[in-house]
Amino acid sequence: MGVFEMSNFESGTKSAALAIASATKKGCYTLIGGGDSVAAINKYKLANEVSYVSTGGGALLEYIESGTLPGVEAMGD
Numbered sequence: 001m002g003v004f005e006m007s008n009f010e011s012g013t014k015s016a017a018l019a020i021a022s023a024t025k026k027g028c029y030t031l032i033g034g035g036d037s038v039a040a041i042n043k044y045k046l047a048n049e050v051s052y053v054s055t056g057g058g059a060l061l062e063y064i065e066s067g068t069l070p071g072v073e074a075m076g077d
Helices: 011-025 035-044 057-066 071-074
Strands: 031-033 052-054
Touching: 011 071, 031 035, 031 057, 035 052, 052 057
Parallel strands: 031 052
Antiparallel strands: none
């Protein structure tokens, strides 16, 4: 998984992307976060088959962990 840019090594990433899309169809809420993950999901034309896509991987993880984003929180002060 991970070297989806090279056809000889893309099967793991493609399989994971298809599994995530399949889980979404079955009712799971799915998240794609981070630039490379977004590029992969777009390569396989699955972005519309997942629940949420974010190019900010680190920010997405922060939000999942704490429920807030420091930058957004600071703007409210």
